[in-house]
Amino acid sequence: MKFSQRLYDKVKPIWEQNHAHPFVQGMGDGTLAKEKFRFYMIQDYLYLIEYAKVFALGAVKATDVKTMARFAELLHSTLSEEMELHRQYAKKFGIATQELEEAKPSPTTLAYTHYMLHVSQNGTLAELVAALLPCMWSYWEIGKDLAKKKDACDHEFYGEWITMYASAEFGQLATWCINLMDEHAKGKPEPELRKLEEIFLNTTRFEYMFWDMAYHEEMWPNNG
Numbered sequence: 001m002k003f004s005q006r007l008y009d010k011v012k013p014i015w016e017q018n019h020a021h022p023f024v025q026g027m028g029d030g031t032l033a034k035e036k037f038r039f040y041m042i043q044d045y046l047y048l049i050e051y052a053k054v055f056a057l058g059a060v061k062a063t064d065v066k067t068m069a070r071f072a073e074l075l076h077s078t079l080s081e082e083m084e085l086h087r088q089y090a091k092k093f094g095i096a097t098q099e100l101e102e103a104k105p106s107p108t109t110l111a112y113t114h115y116m117l118h119v120s121q122n123g124t125l126a127e128l129v130a131a132l133l134p135c136m137w138s139y140w141e142i143g144k145d146l147a148k149k150k151d152a153c154d155h156e157f158y159g160e161w162i163t164m165y166a167s168a169e170f171g172q173l174a175t176w177c178i179n180l181m182d183e184h185a186k187g188k189p190e191p192e193l194r195k196l197e198e199i200f201l202n203t204t205r206f207e208y209m210f211w212d213m214a215y216h217e218e219m220w221p222n223n224g
């Protein structure tokens with residue numbers, strides 16, 4: 001069995017919870033409150049700034065030029081394409097550039113991004129890939145799932161989001177990451193595989209928490 005299949009089986013129940021989450025379902029049927037999506041967009045923009053740095057670290061840790069180039073492409077496409085989607089949404093939702101740039105991360109955004117950066121800075125390339133894989137893979141799965149729903153891709157607010165994450169281009173990036181994980185897991189002893197599995201599980205848990213944080217527009221307690 002491929003290592004990625006083992007990872008998938010391990011987190012399947014959590015991914016099912018992601019798909020069933022009212023935030024995700026609300027994007028799919030178009031009923032999600034705009035305020036919640038606005039909150040999500042701002043937090044996700046902050047998330048992507050840190051996430052892009054994980055790709056930069058991937059380029060640093062890559063041991064061949066081809067992998068290095070691919071990480072550089074991912075860094076570029078995150079900054080110019082994925083974050084451009086967010087900037088366009090910000091315009092649509094009346095979020096000024098200044099508000100976007102001055103926004104502060106919620107506890108969940110901070111914990112999630114810091115965990116990913118910690119693993120990426122201190123771990124092996126395989127550990128870095130295990131940390132970022134749930135982000136790409138689970139968004140692609142959610143995108144494809146929502147795109148199947150009637151009219152979802154044409155929705156005034158959520159259609160562009162669904163179209164981007166369901167796209168073949170995004171799918172190719174996710175597939176590349178899945179293959180890279182399998183390549184780097186090959187021949188590794190069981191204790192190392194268990195460590196990779198734990199990292200993958202942790203960022204999967206954070207993905208769920210991110211949806212939940214957005215749905216509840218959760219910042220620090222006591223308005224602090």
Ligand SMILES: Cc1ncc(CO)c(N)n1
Pocket residue numbers: 044047048082134135136139207210
């Ligand atoms: C929280 C989160 N996970 C994954 C992605 C996909 O890149 C994203 N934009 N945001």
